[in-house]
Amino acid sequence: MEEKVYSVSEVTFYIEQLLNTDPYLTNIAIAGEVLDSKSRNGHIFFYLRDESAAIGCVIFGGENRGIRLTDGQMIQAWGSVKLYAPRGIYRFICRKVKSLSQRGVMFLKLRQTYEALLKEGLFSRPKRPLPKFPSKIGVVASRTSAAFQDIIKTLQDRYPIAEVQLYHTGVQGESAKRALIKALKDVNDTEDLDVVILSRGGGSTDDLWIFNDEDVVRALFNVRHPVVTGIGHQIDTVLADLTADYAAHTPTAAAQMVVPDIKEIMNDFYESLEQHYFWIQDQVASTHKQMRSHIQLVTRFSERYLREEKIRARTDFENLIRVMKTIFERYNSKAEIFASRLLELDPKKPLKRGYALVKKNGSRITKKDQVLPGDILTLVFVDGIRKVMVLNEKEENN
Structure with a gap:
């Protein structure tokens, strides 16, 4: 069979037809950085590039308009990809362009990051259950x-028996990204955590932008423990x-999401206890009624049989009562x-006996090795708190 040989024009025409009929290359918008911009004969020739590719573009004189x-x-440019047959090259023919502000560049980068992470599956991982009693x-x-x-206050009010470990990090400024990634790595290296809260109070879009960083x-995706975020206000959403x-x-x-309310636990317990108490009362009353019915029934029989039935009924009733x-x-x-x-879990009970709870940065202090000279400690008494400074490591014997 003789091999089909195409001419350059035939191949070029075929490619041109493909470009002209492809909806993904017609009337589309492209965003990127301008490179090698030149003006010739009233037309503007330039390249648009991103991190990994570039495409030649042209704005013809009729579309130039200054x-x-x-x-x-x-910039962001609107147009279509066309083939220039005499030279066999394709270009993006622009019919409109718009300069992007710094904010526009930020949101363009955000969209690109979102689409890349979405494709990788970082947003579709099955949600890990939260422990009921962390x-x-x-x-x-x-x-x-x-x-x-706010988190510490909420946890102490709702579930004071849980231990809280702080992983301090800045959340704003040039060093915040590095500090935040390190804090998340430290969290991942801690094996005995039940749940993690990643938090930042409200702020502007720029203040919260670090939580959109790829x-x-x-780093957050790699944390082994269940994670709950509390970032910004209700209207704020970040990656x-x-x-x-x-x-x-x-x-x-x-904080409310990760712990139960101990007051509600107590109320549920006492409600359950009350329900069981009334259920037992109902069972006793029902059985007593049945016994009386049996006694009335056996009166129809002989006196001897009646005595035996009464004894049996009384025995059954006494056994049931027991x-x-x-x-x-x-x-x-x-x-x-x-x-x-x-009641023993009440953190204020020891305080009523003259003891004090010692905390540093929201965490309880149980050993002297956890305290260094110059540390600021919080002493929690039954009637209030006091801030103290550790002066030295001198040990005194009573």
């Missing part, structure tokens, strides 16, 4: 921020929110034990 382009300028909670925030103080989002397991509207809401009493005592004993344990 447009001035400079190298390095970020023992240790990691908080990534600035120790001096109002957001951290490197920060990837970190999409990466986390759960996103709360505020730092306070994030069983019901045992069940009730068992529930009552469990209730007393549970109530006693809950």
